[in-house]
Amino acid sequence: MEYIKGFTFGWLARKGDFEKIEAKQSLKLLKERTNSNYVIFALAALQDTAHSTKIDYTDSHMVDDDELVGMIEYARSLDLKVIIKPTVNVKDGTWRAHINFFDIDVPCEPRWRDWFRNYTAYQLHYARIAERMNCEMFIVGCEMVQTERREREWRKLIDDVRSVYKGLITYNTDKYQEGHVKWWDAVDVISSSGYYPIDDWDAQLDRIEGIIKPYNKPFFFAEAGCPSRTGSSLVPNDWSLIGNANLQEQEEYYKEMFMKTSVKEWISGFGLWDWSANLYDKEKAVLDSGYGVFEKPSEKIIKQFYTLK
Template identity: 25%
Template structure:
């Protein structure tokens, strides 16, 4: 019975086709330095057509109200000047852009837990975040960026201040005329209250899909079933295309069990697990006409030194998963 259900599921996937051109993107990691054509050419060679540029703002704690951003103490690529230079260099080689300003809490605390202790601090955070986002929304408009992301994995902030976020969207639309999204965590997107006001349902797609050490493509396809239909249902509810604002897997054992984990104790290299999980995601979603595409997490500018067969991190660079991605990005439906 399980095999029959799986075969029916595969037939459902195969019957779906539609939108010809997807967002075939990479999440381009900010560095200390300027980039040039040599840093962009590997993205072109990957057959990618988009890159997410990610300037950063910083909070000292999850209850700190003041966002520190665009300072000389930051890496070049994390600043307004750096983001501008990266975008211009990428656009020279016909790579489209999603500008995705993000918050980082020192010591890596999860941004979804950002919550203020009192009303005054909430007001301070709201003012600070508006300044942060509008700075980059104006840059997005200046450089004619294709997609702008208004935030990443900020569920508690949104839950506590829903009216603020709807007003934020209005403020952004006053200065930026392109497409808008928000990057909701995989376990957050069904509760995000403002999809109706955006152009894409954005999901950081770290869904758990297999508990196997080296999941096969078939394992991962089966593990996607419940998530797939929930995502499709959310698309139908709002009649908005779905965009994976981040997706990817580490090249480690059990990579598909809890894909969001970046725990350095997970140190057993497993290139096949990463490649299989990536291939399954493509097989399911890239065939759907309601699915807009997505951005691989993550891609470093120094391609010749990034990743490699001994690397356990998310990047697919110089690993078998890179070929899986390149082949998919080269397809049209």
């Protein structure tokens, strides 16, 4: 598999957002300023609570199908390869890793079978689009930690996706969870979220390598990055951390991450987090404490790394 020099684009984009000229301008800037060769379109369906079985992927919180297709076509015109990543969020703010149900069915309680039926319908909807648009890869889930023990259901889901999509399939497990997924043999590519502390990359990379080696499959970090915020380099996964904008700390994190991973031949790339469809004004970059890298020192670090890869 070729090295994925990727970025996640348009996270939490709503209906109409991909039709705006700003979105296309943003994607063009992503290509020009980072030298990415892949874009990951991450979609965010909603369920009411972590214990709800209904998944809404048709309301105004999602870009519609025509918008997505149009943006995929535009990405192609920029010579970007495309990965589709249908994700689910919880409306009440609970992190999706906590979506969970009883392992034994109980009357009047929500059931795994109902959730997986609806989740599979959601995945298949976008897998068909991915197939029609010849997308290079499809990510069947992201950081669904409590669901991962349901091996039989995940295998069935992947088989169902394969029935409509012929490209590469992966699943994006969360940081530290690489060894807990027992069905890596069912996917084509292994991936995880690489939000590891700046001072812990060596230990974590050694651990991950030992886990994935027996599968003999490509691996990439489907997410990785760090907010430009004081303290974030030690907890890069904590988007809610309180701290002042600190562009240098983000820059140092990217330098360290790329230095440690570049010598590991088994790592086949990144889907960095993240690039907005509606960028902040460049004059405000110095005040931005989020994951974005537009007009920040990290942007140049990424471009240099991706250019040399």
